[in-house]
Amino acid sequence: MTAAGPARVIEVDLGERRYPVRIGTGNLARAGAEIARRTGASQAVVLSVPGVARRHAGTLERSLRRAGLRARRIVVPDGDRTKRLEVVERLYGDLLALGADRGTALVALGGGMVGDLAGFTAATFLRGIPFVQVPTTVLAMVDASVGGKVGVNLPQGKNLVGAFHQPRLVWIDVATLRTLPRRERAAGFAEVVKAAALGDASLFARLERDAEALMELDPRRLVPVLGRAIAIKAEIVSRDEREAGARMLLNLGHTLAHAIEALSGYRGILHGEAVAIGMAFSARRSEALGLAPEGTAERVVALLRRFALPTELPRFPREAYLAALRVDKKRRDGYIHYVVLRRIGRAETVPLTAARILPPGRAGVRGRVPRGSSR
Numbered sequence: 001m002t003a004a005g006p007a008r009v010i011e012v013d014l015g016e017r018r019y020p021v022r023i024g025t026g027n028l029a030r031a032g033a034e035i036a037r038r039t040g041a042s043q044a045v046v047l048s049v050p051g052v053a054r055r056h057a058g059t060l061e062r063s064l065r066r067a068g069l070r071a072r073r074i075v076v077p078d079g080d081r082t083k084r085l086e087v088v089e090r091l092y093g094d095l096l097a098l099g100a101d102r103g104t105a106l107v108a109l110g111g112g113m114v115g116d117l118a119g120f121t122a123a124t125f126l127r128g129i130p131f132v133q134v135p136t137t138v139l140a141m142v143d144a145s146v147g148g149k150v151g152v153n154l155p156q157g158k159n160l161v162g163a164f165h166q167p168r169l170v171w172i173d174v175a176t177l178r179t180l181p182r183r184e185r186a187a188g189f190a191e192v193v194k195a196a197a198l199g200d201a202s203l204f205a206r207l208e209r210d211a212e213a214l215m216e217l218d219p220r221r222l223v224p225v226l227g228r229a230i231a232i233k234a235e236i237v238s239r240d241e242r243e244a245g246a247r248m249l250l251n252l253g254h255t256l257a258h259a260i261e262a263l264s265g266y267r268g269i270l271h272g273e274a275v276a277i278g279m280a281f282s283a284r285r286s287e288a289l290g291l292a293p294e295g296t297a298e299r300v301v302a303l304l305r306r307f308a309l310p311t312e313l314p315r316f317p318r319e320a321y322l323a324a325l326r327v328d329k330k331r332r333d334g335y336i337h338y339v340v341l342r343r344i345g346r347a348e349t350v351p352l353t354a355a356r357i358l359p360p361g362r363a364g365v366r367g368r369v370p371r372g373s374s375r
């Protein structure tokens with residue numbers, strides 16, 4: 001037994017469907033008992049991808065067995081292409097072959113791709129079976145695994161089919177991040193910076209103090225910081241489960257990010273990197289519109305750069321950006337609910353047209369091609 005390291009519990013308060021997010025270090029080997037208790041299941045099916053399963057599934061499954069559950073494993077190919085309906089249908093077949101019923105819990109072990117796929121499968125198989133998230137990327141820990149949005153992509157676009165299916169438990173072991181490539185780590189921290197920028201100035205200051213130590217995964221700093229980012233999302237989601245008002249603030253940086261991802265054909269740029277660019281853009285725009293005090297954008301940009309994240313718009317024609325902005329899912333009557341900063345730690349939405357978000361002379365002029373993108 002290793003000594004217990006820093007740990008936190010964040011409650012996601014959704015009435016009857018409330019659930020805890022438990023975050024610690026080296027705690028994967030203790031997940032089983034809590035999964036058993038929270039799901040009441042007699043069998044657990046762990047869904048993962050090869051790279052994550054090889055490193056971490058054994059530990060999780062041994063812990064499930066010690067807790068008296070039968071543990072089975074399904075491994076799907078890595079990559080966001082796996083998040084599609086055909087794969088869901090294959091998973092239904094696999095689950096039936098394993099004798100899965102409502103007494104079976106589906107446990108997502110991996111990044112947001114696995115979480116969304118497992119969650120959507122759990123939401124729909126037999127009209128819903130218990131679901132547990134064991135996220136292993138920074139992004140999945142602070143964002144994808146909390147809030148209950150699950151779904152798959154269509155050939156026509158990302159995340160176009162989905163459901164709300166809350167997990168019974170989110171179990172986070174930050175030690176699993178040791179094997180996560182640095183670029184993926186940094187991309188996840190973009191969502192941590194987002195949580196701080198929109199909701200907590202003191203978290204933002206902590207990130208400014210400890211960026212490098214956090215990238216090195218020092219658990220004493222990492223657990224409280226990720227815990228706080230999760231709490232910000234949990235608070236917003238509890239207030240607004242289905243995205244009417246407050247939840248829109250979580251889209252800070254995402255309006256531009258979605259446009260950048262679409263224009264890049266989802267190649268060469270990670271979601272978090274696109275979010276970093278979108279956030280830097282939003283912060284600059286907030287200042288230019290007189291909504292945020294001078295110096296706000298400078299702090300946002302400087303912090304993102306310490307995580308080696310890109311902050312400049314990639315070079316696409318303004319018309320292409322405008323067209324991409326205009327297909328935004330959340331657009332109404334030609335207006336986009338654009339998330340601006342009022343200051344570090346406080347965001348709000350303003351209805352803006354695409355042309356107002358991106359006035360002439362910005363895109364493709366000041367822009368630079370982001371690190372690692374295809375030319």
Ligand SMILES: NC(=O)c1ccc[n+]([C@@H]2O[C@H](COP(=O)([O-])OP(=O)(O)OC[C@H]3O[C@@H](n4cnc5c(N)ncnc54)[C@H](O)[C@@H]3O)[C@@H](O)[C@H]2O)c1
Pocket residue numbers: 049051052078079080083110111112113114116136137139140143144145146147148149150158159176177178179180181184271
């Ligand atoms: N449901 C939501 O609210 C929500 C929110 C944000 C993102 N998402 C979804 O999440 C997905 C992106 O999540 P992601 O960034 O975690 O991507 P991902 O799940 O594709 O993981 C990124 C890469 O890291 C690898 N990996 C994961 N954990 C690892 C570990 N511990 N060690 C080594 N390698 C590891 C994966 O195999 C993959 O190659 C997208 O599908 C996105 O749509 C969902």
Ligand SMILES: [Zn+2]
Pocket residue numbers: 143191254271275
């Ligand atoms: Zn995001």
